[in-house]
Amino acid sequence: MLRALEIHDMLIIDRLDLAFQPGLNVLTGETGAGKSILLDSLGFVLGWRGRAELVRKGATQGEVTAVFELAADHPAHAVLAEAGLPAGDELILRRVNTPDGRKTAWVNDRRCSGDVLRALSDVLVELHGQHDDRGLLDPKGHRDILDTYAGIDAERAACRSAWDTAQAARKALQAAQTGLDAVRAEEDFLRHAVRELDTLDPQPGEEQELDARRRLMQQAERIQDDIARACQALGTEGAEGAMGDALRWLDGVADRAEGQLDGALAALDRAMTELGEALSEAERCLDGLQFDPGALELAEERLFAIRGLARKHQVAPDELAALADTLRARLAALDAGDADLARLRSDLSRAEAAYDSAAAALTAARHGAAKRLDAAVSAELAPLKMDRALFETQVTEGPAGPSGRDTVAFTVATNPGAPAGPLNKIASGGELSRFLLALKVCLAQTRDTALTMIFDEIDRGVGGATADAVGRRLSALASGGQVLVVTHSPQVAALGDHHWRVEKRVVDDVTTSTVTPLDPEDRETELARMLAGDTITPEARAAARALVTPKP
Template identity: 75%
Template sequence: MLRALDIRDVLIIDRLDLAFQPGLNVLTGETGAGKSILLESLGFVLGWRGRADLVRQGAEQGEVVAVFDLPEGHPAHAVLEEAGLPGGSELILRRVNSVDGRKTAWVNDRRCSGEVLRSLSDTLVELHGQHDDRGLLDPRGHRALLDAYGDLDPLRSATRAAWSGLNAARKAVAATEAALSALRQEEDFLRHAVAELDALDPQPGEDAELDARRRSMQGAARIRDDVVRAFQLLGSDGAEGAMGDALRWLDGVADRADGTLDAPLAALNRALIELGEAQSGVEASLEALDFDPSDLEATEERLFAIRAQARKHDTAPDDLAGFADGLRDRLAALDGGDADLAQQQVALRTAQATYDSAADALSAARARAATALDAAVTAELAPLRMERAVFQTVLSPADPGPDGRDTATFTVATNPGAPSGPLNKIASGGELSRFLLALKVCLTGEDSGLTMIFDEIDRGVGGATADAVGRRLADLARNGQVLVVTHSPQVAARGAHHWRVQKQVTGGATLTDVVPLDAADRVDEIARMLAGDTLTDEARAAARKLLTG
């Protein structure tokens, strides 16, 4: 509910502080008094597109503040949460228009964009009038209004879920078809590459192992001859034999050398022991260096084969095994792709059937809701002196989508036999106002949570018709809040709260003021609306009768 509207330096408004109430709030005043400026100011703070130059002449900036009460569960809370703005039971919108044209907005003292304001306004205010292109006159919203009237949310949710499933199934089939097409283009390569890699069977770490073995065998070939020659020099034909001969010769004469050869003999014995160890070590080395030349050839061939495959597939030798696994997976996907595609196509047909069933059920429910809405609007038109008019909700086929396969358009024919067409194309000003009101009465639930604004919706009607308009506006306001800008005394008399919009000249400047009216003032204002500027006792009596009727 709109609780307060504060306006500073906007057009011909100097300062206004308005406190609105639940129920039917009426604003009256002479033509040109500035009633439309109030709506422009409210539209400005709500982010609606309007005039670029709102700043009052001589002021640096214009400012509008709107305060709304937000009950728990109001849809504005979701908008605030999504935008990362603070919430609560009170919503304060503030927007400033500088004299240079810059516009700045705040929501609960936090800066925000005009887009956020417009999203909030969709949950807060609904404007209806002869130039309303956002509400009932916009055919793009007629289907949603019909669905709300018919309480079709469960069917629409089922249709949206089915549409989502259908889209997922279509994407799965398209992805599989594209993948199979790509795989078929490289089928020859895959089969040849997998065969080669299967035959080679490279293992992680094998490249380094083969390279080490190859280097070892190549090094052994280079040093083995020298090791053999060294081993021969250490044997019986070499150092071992010579040292043995020397030991025998010295041992044979030692007893005659008075002990002088004992130490040399001991040293030779030790040397022979060390020599034996050296011989054993060299012999072991020779055994280690011993290899079959065919092993070197086989090792080199496998090493070169692995590295050739790595270069061919532009990968590291150690990654060849994983690369081969990937190729095998792609080949398996190709070989099993037709079966997978067949299953997905079955799932697609099932999803299509599910969507068709849900969309058909929604279309049938819309047709029933349209018939009920047409009858309800027709019943409302009779008291509005339009009993000969024909209202019809036309359902037409549309491209399938998440909300079904229908479009809905509200059409009217003002007289039997006359061609029907969209509301804003067929009906005249007064007729259009009454059509909109009848439609709104039928479409509004117990509590929409919206502040409804009707801008001169009673234009072109009077007498009993205007009284019927006023009664219906009062009915709409019973469980919510309605603001009406009106020139009709019959409508004004139905208001629970009444303001008069008037111009006054202050200091040579013309300014608009809005005055709340008490009971006596209301009598005079409605009398003025009935009789003009000259108030008579008869006009006041007629005004009192309207107020009590």
């Protein structure tokens, strides 16, 4: 709740330090004394959009500081965590405005944006008044208000989950359809390419192998004669025969050489072995060069076919086999596409049916809650002297979304037979205030007591017993929480737990606004002024004393 509000150099406020309390806090004063400036200043530090020129004349800057007390489970902690700001059991908001309109804000001594202030404002303060476009008068929030009153969080969660599932199924079907359409657009190409690749059936490494064989066959005719002559020179008619003769001759005389030929014989023996291996390799090469003349043509034809197909598909020859696998997979997906689409359509149909069921459950719950809310508001309107007015919560079909298919609007008709319309379009100022109060009282059972509620002259246009009824309802709303009310009604002010008087003073031709907390005696005087005007009579004091005396 709001604990303190410090205002420096804002409009006609020089310096104000206010300490608010739990319960019903009442601010009273003459028209123009500065009560609205207090709310403007609070709205300024909370990031609300309001007056452009707020800095007091002659001041270098205006500054407002608001201090809130936070419970451990207060929703403001989540806002602070998301913004990366420090949190504790106390929240200090400070905002500065310069005469040229520049604004700077801090949260717990950390710089922050106006968006962060407004996000905190949503969980800290709730303003109600004739010109309030943030709360009950905003039709955009009526559905959420009705849902909170109805207590249908589980149904809303189920509907959101069903919506998300249906959206995912719809996206999956669209993606599959788009992919299938793209594949179908190139079906002829795919089938031709796969046929061509399957017919050729290129293998990894085959292109290099064919190229090597082709070059070898091209060289064969030129090297065959030399290899044949080499084989002849190495054979029995050449080196092998001559070395054989030398080996026989030396071996025949070796026993008479007293061992001196042993080395030569061993060397010749080794040479004969090496010579035989050389001859064998040369002959094997020569045999390998014997090929069918058509083989070269066949090898060249396949080599050129592989290279041409690789160029066509802009891949390396060794990647053709993998490309064939990829294209076959795309064709398989195409062939299975209709079955996949049928399955995805079935998934979407089930998801949409689940969403329809969840949305219908929400609609039924909202219609039931709307009737209960209408009856409750009507019961509250009677003590507020509006028993002939009609409040109706209209639940109509709207666009589908995560929260169902319903559009909710609070409408009123101030006179029997008159057409119903939006709250802020049909009701007058005083009527609007009472409609808002009645509605807020009915919603009190579901309200967040962490919120500080502010009512700006919500009792305008009423008096007597009606004003007393307004005050009692404001007091009930303040039970267990905090309510700030700006009022001109003595009946409302008399029910406050804490009372401040707002006054305007002129000193040395300078106008300033001050706010004074009232003790019981001063409070009696203020209530008497509100009853009698400038001249406070004994009768007015007696009436004021009667207002604050607890009723038996």
